[in-house]
Amino acid sequence: MNQKRLFCATVTGAVVQVNYGKRQLERVFQLHDGKINDLRVAEGFAVTASDDKFLRVWPTDFSDFFLEAEHESAVRLFLFTYGQLD
Amino acid sequence: MFSNCLPILNFCFVNRAPDGRRVAYPVNSVVAMHDTRDGTQTHLFGHTERVHLLCFGRDGRVLVTGQRGRHPVIKVWDVQTGQCAATLYAHASGLKSLDVSPDGTAVVAAGTDTSGRQMIAVWDIGAVTHGGFAPMTLRHRTDYHVNCVRFSPFEEDHLVTCGKNSIRTYRLRKGQLRGCSVDLGDLRLSKLAPKTTQFQKKDEFELNDFTVVAFEIGYGLAVSLFLFPCIWAIRRLTACFVYRI
Numbered sequence: 001m002n003q004k005r006l007f008c009a010t011v012t013g014a015v016v017q018v019n020y021g022k023r024q025l026e027r028v029f030q031l032h033d034g035k036i037n038d039l040r041v042a043e044g045f046a047v048t049a050s051d052d053k054f055l056r057v058w059p060t061d062f063s064d065f066f067l068e069a070e071h072e073s074a075v076r077l078f079l080f081t082y083g084q085l086d
Numbered sequence: 087m088f089s090n091c092l093p094i095l096n097f098c099f100v101n102r103a104p105d106g107r108r109v110a111y112p113v114n115s116v117v118a119m120h121d122t123r124d125g126t127q128t129h130l131f132g133h134t135e136r137v138h139l140l141c142f143g144r145d146g147r148v149l150v151t152g153q154r155g156r157h158p159v160i161k162v163w164d165v166q167t168g169q170c171a172a173t174l175y176a177h178a179s180g181l182k183s184l185d186v187s188p189d190g191t192a193v194v195a196a197g198t199d200t201s202g203r204q205m206i207a208v209w210d211i212g213a214v215t216h217g218g219f220a221p222m223t224l225r226h227r228t229d230y231h232v233n234c235v236r237f238s239p240f241e242e243d244h245l246v247t248c249g250k251n252s253i254r255t256y257r258l259r260k261g262q263l264r265g266c267s268v269d270l271g272d273l274r275l276s277k278l279a280p281k282t283t284q285f286q287k288k289d290e291f292e293l294n295d296f297t298v299v300a301f302e303i304g305y306g307l308a309v310s311l312f313l314f315p316c317i318w319a320i321r322r323l324t325a326c327f328v329y330r331i
Contacts, residue, residue, distance in 0.1 A: 012279040
């Protein structure tokens with residue numbers, strides 16, 4: 001259980017990494033310049049959507065984003081789907 | 087097929103069932119459920135206010151929706167038939183977040199009670215798809231602020247909540263919730279935020295205000311390289327975009 005991690009996004013554009021078993025804060029990543037509206041973590045990558053108009057895809061260590069997309073206004077939420085669009 | 091349904095998705099809050107076939111989105115107080123394979127649509131009537139929360143159970147059999155405003159109701163829909171299987175009610179206002187448990191037998195919702203205190207309620211929905219009732223398992227009032235509540239995919243009967251100055255895990259046992267806070271130490275996120283950060287309210291800046299919880303092991307979806315992950319992003323007010331990653 002001490003290997004499990006959970007992530008919380010914040011209004012200051014940061015994401016904190018929490019050790020689930022120990023209930024301890026492990027790391028803080030400053031990722032955006034505005035409130036983060038949605039965050040999802042999948043196997044191998046994480047996605048954030050923010051009031052700063054950016055949608056970004058990250059590795060789960062949040063070292064640098066893989067790709068980003070700038071929208072015309074705040075990005076509210078997003079979803080993953082798997083499989084081709086039919 | 088998707089070009090047909092994209093203009094409708096403009097309305098916001100899309101939620102896709104894990105079987106990947108259905109998209110549900112609210113249009114004011116009506117929830118529309120769109121089957122992406124055969125293009126059929128089902129409209130779910132019954133809410134009395136604007137719907138702002140949607141969550142599919144992970145096997146895609148039930149859809150749970152929540153509405154805004156005072157005395158919000160939560161409705162559990164049988165996805166196959168499009169019928170309302172149960173109506174859940176516990177909060178006085180301010181429904182913030184809801185989630186379905188990984189095994190699909192429980193619903194949790196966070197909101198406020200009549201005196202404005204934060205309240206977490208859990209229902210057992212295990213029997214609703216075969217005509218049973220959905221009894222409330224517990225109602226828990228807390229002084230910790232809640233923005234988001236999720237069932238933990240790591241442990242059975244555990245919840246995680248986050249809000250202003252708090253990240254908490256709860257254990258559900260014998261009709262009670264036992265909470266445990268994550269030690270935030272002397273965390274001051276406002277010190278880390280870049281100067282260019284724009285905040286709507288001053289107090290948001292001062293508090294460590296957590297908006298969303300995410301777990302490292304996604305939602306238990308089996309992902310393989312043969313599947314193509316896509317991201318659907320909803321912009322404020324108008325548009326939905328789909329990205330292939």
